[in-house]
Amino acid sequence: MPDPKPKPEQEKGPGVPGALRPRLVPRPGLAGEAVYANVVRISHAPSELVFDFAHSLPGELDVPIKARVVLSPLSAKLLQRALADSLAKYETAFGVVNVPQGKSLADDLFRSPETPKPESE
DSSP, X not given: OOOSSOOOOOOBOSSSTTOBOOOOOOOTTTTTOOOOXXXXXXXXXXXXXXXXXXXXXXXXXXXXXXXXXEEOHHHHHHHHHHHHHHHHHHHHHHOOOOOOOSSOHHHHHSOOOOOOOOOOO
16 A cells, blocks of 8 residues: 655765755754854864854843854764855855955954044035
């Protein structure tokens, strides 16, 4: 007897012909939960990389970690590849993302606001 609820097909995974990629299914209680981060601290050990994501506001000295993601070195490398691919597609659709040239990115993101110059008449 056929299954009354046919399961949607899974996507084909990369690399191995016929391999299936798991579908991401929201867990109850987490569906729709998003974390905005403008700061990430990356640390590593021989067997893992740890990404601590936070949301920093100007003037805050203590910034609470909002999410921590721990990846194997292989998973981190695959994430790097996926990010590069996604950013390339984004730039094709919306234009190049320019990284500010300063002492550091943090200097550009968290500098004091400049006083507007008076308009000359």
